[in-house]
Amino acid sequence: MKEKIKKALLLLLCLIFTSLYVAGCSPGGSELLLTANSSQTQGADDSDNIVDSKLNELKDKLVNAPVVLSHRSGEEIYGSGDRELIFIRGYADKGNIIEVYVNGLLKLNNVGVNDDGDFETLSGVEIIGGKNIIELVAVDPSGNKSDSTKFIIFLIVPPGIEYNIYEDSDSLVEITDFYYSTQSKPTVYIKGSHLPNSQVSIQVNDIVVGNVQSGGGGIFELEGITLKPGNNEVAVWAVTEDGYTTVPVFKEIVVYKDLSVPYPSNLSGYQQGNNNYLSWSTSIDSSFDSYKLIRVEDPCINPEYPENDVIATFGNISTGSYVDSDIEEGRSYYYTLWTLDKAGRVVSSNVVAIPKPVYSIEFIKVPSSISNTIARREWFYQAYELTNTGNVTIDVQPIMLWLKLEPNPDEEMEISPLWEVHIWEPNGQYYYSNEDIYSTYISDWRNFDGTTETETTTTFSEDGLTKTVTETRITKKTGRSEVNLKRIMTITEETVITETDLTTGIDVVTTTTNTTTEIVGPEKIGTVIEALEPGEKRIIEVKVQNIAAENGEKIIVHFHFAPVDCDGHFYIDEIKSTLDIEVIGSSRN
Numbered sequence: 001m002k003e004k005i006k007k008a009l010l011l012l013l014c015l016i017f018t019s020l021y022v023a024g025c026s027p028g029g030s031e032l033l034l035t036a037n038s039s040q041t042q043g044a045d046d047s048d049n050i051v052d053s054k055l056n057e058l059k060d061k062l063v064n065a066p067v068v069l070s071h072r073s074g075e076e077i078y079g080s081g082d083r084e085l086i087f088i089r090g091y092a093d094k095g096n097i098i099e100v101y102v103n104g105l106l107k108l109n110n111v112g113v114n115d116d117g118d119f120e121t122l123s124g125v126e127i128i129g130g131k132n133i134i135e136l137v138a139v140d141p142s143g144n145k146s147d148s149t150k151f152i153i154f155l156i157v158p159p160g161i162e163y164n165i166y167e168d169s170d171s172l173v174e175i176t177d178f179y180y181s182t183q184s185k186p187t188v189y190i191k192g193s194h195l196p197n198s199q200v201s202i203q204v205n206d207i208v209v210g211n212v213q214s215g216g217g218g219i220f221e222l223e224g225i226t227l228k229p230g231n232n233e234v235a236v237w238a239v240t241e242d243g244y245t246t247v248p249v250f251k252e253i254v255v256y257k258d259l260s261v262p263y264p265s266n267l268s269g270y271q272q273g274n275n276n277y278l279s280w281s282t283s284i285d286s287s288f289d290s291y292k293l294i295r296v297e298d299p300c301i302n303p304e305y306p307e308n309d310v311i312a313t314f315g316n317i318s319t320g321s322y323v324d325s326d327i328e329e330g331r332s333y334y335y336t337l338w339t340l341d342k343a344g345r346v347v348s349s350n351v352v353a354i355p356k357p358v359y360s361i362e363f364i365k366v367p368s369s370i371s372n373t374i375a376r377r378e379w380f381y382q383a384y385e386l387t388n389t390g391n392v393t394i395d396v397q398p399i400m401l402w403l404k405l406e407p408n409p410d411e412e413m414e415i416s417p418l419w420e421v422h423i424w425e426p427n428g429q430y431y432y433s434n435e436d437i438y439s440t441y442i443s444d445w446r447n448f449d450g451t452t453e454t455e456t457t458t459t460f461s462e463d464g465l466t467k468t469v470t471e472t473r474i475t476k477k478t479g480r481s482e483v484n485l486k487r488i489m490t491i492t493e494e495t496v497i498t499e500t501d502l503t504t505g506i507d508v509v510t511t512t513t514n515t516t517t518e519i520v521g522p523e524k525i526g527t528v529i530e531a532l533e534p535g536e537k538r539i540i541e542v543k544v545q546n547i548a549a550e551n552g553e554k555i556i557v558h559f560h561f562a563p564v565d566c567d568g569h570f571y572i573d574e575i576k577s578t579l580d581i582e583v584i585g586s587s588r589n
Contacts, residue, residue, distance in 0.1 A: 065137075069091070073151035075154070081247060084126070087122070091113070092113045101134070104133070108123075128155060135150045165251065180257075181257060196241075201236070204232060276333060285317075293337055299393065305346055359571045361576055383539055444523070445521060452476075478490075486519050488520070553585045554584045561577075562575040
């Protein structure tokens, strides 16, 4: 019976201490010891001694697991960042050492247990945001380890406070480490975000300069914050609705006072092959920041920073040249170099055009795609091909030369010749329309042969004995001046007054002459033909209609076309002409 009890006890101990003792166990007591004599002939007393020895050995190897007093599993801790230290207290067998594991990694292995059985992680144990699995294992002086005591802690990390510092709320130019200002004590603007309805404190150089509340969207801002020359420390923190205080977020800013404006560089350049070569005088500004090279294709745009495209930025003050290879053959480009200093001032160089802009057009007569038969209420069409032969985008302005009617109409006639003239594109775009041409018209700018207009009026004295006839002749003649190729129109106004005494028939004639001159320019008509690219061709047609002209009555139409710049100035030497377009009316139907 005694033997059976020992075997049962031995089996029970094996089941309990399998993890601590690797020796095999079985109901047969002879299998307990690897070195035991398996002879069935040993006496009962020897067997009892071996079992007792092993039981004592297993008992000596048993280490109690530590007990945690400071935390409970599932506990939530609110941290100021994504890492925090926790301090674990508990009790274990005296003389043991406690090992601490966080998420499977050994963090501490030398936490001692005092004579009262107490222990504490005095240096703290680091945990991270989110779920943390904490395990504690007791180790006795012989190196035997206990089962682990496991618990879970959640580190709740509120969103951190974020903010930026700007020069002002309008430009939103951000200030980082260094701020070059035109003022010795500049004011700045802070804007940031945190949890909604948080109380945000802003501190500058150890002085709280403002307390604001973040709105429903979490945004907060404060203007008019003054910085001092030199080093500045800005700190911002928040207190949430539930009373949690964030860790201050610090930013360091060094303020430099800069009163000098950058000196503008002189820009020059030339074209060679498929490249435009640019060079400039380098800056001497002690607070130099960068060069910005601007290029535009439209001659109507003055290359500005930052409105137009920056094709290159140079942060080295010694840089003085650039090769622009991204160009289109046959086109002129406009460049400026802008110098920036650290205070945000900018200054422009001169504008350089490479190659020199050429404003020129070609205007040749071509067959019209529409019938040119003229009859009652029918059109006559004359087509021209307009080509931009220059190297810049241009507008082309139609100019009036003359509309001559033959015979010249008599204003007192009830019916005078009536014509209609238009300048248009076959796509339906009209540039000029005149639907009521009753009389000849010659523009002053092209009036080389001169024209005279005469006006006569007749009046009588109150007693009816004197008749006065006033005849005014206005003659206009235009010639080309030797200065700047201007055209000068001379206007001569001659007035002849004839007073006749009706009782005697005697005439008294008085003549006065007045001459003036003025500069005349091309007479613009209609609207410009816009945005003709270099090399682009367009078909322009002149349309003439006989509305009420007799058989054989004639109209002669003559227009000019001139390239114009952005201010509407004509390139006189590049004017092209339709020449005379002569249309003769057919008999009335």
